[in-house]
Amino acid sequence: MPRRRPATAARPRHRIDWTDTETPMNAHSMPDADVASSGVAAEELKQFVERIERLEEEKAGLQGDIKDVMLELKGRGFDVKAVRTILRLRKKDHSERQEEEAILELYMQALGMA
Secondary structure: OOOOOOOOOOOOOOOOOOOOOOOOOOOOOOOOOEEEEEHHHHHHHHHHHHHHHHHHHHHHHHHHHHHHHHHHHHHHOOOOHHHHHHHHHHHOOOHHHHHHHHHHHHHHHHHHOO
């Protein structure tokens, strides 16, 4: 049986001694080629972020439109919860939906609910 180290024994820790390392690189210490390439990368990153922000705004607008349609649906006397269930089911493949329904029916029978 292997011997275990007592809980009080100090384990060696791996620490970085920053006094022995070079000064970290920053934009002022980078060679000119690296600054230019990081500028290109920064501009590309900015474009991606702005694109995502525009899409998020569009998404929020669409979600607002869906909410308005659901309120209209409810105002016309339809059950919103049932419509949401139908929307979820329509996204599924027919065979996947049949399998889920069969499992649900089996469980309901096992619980005496059918």
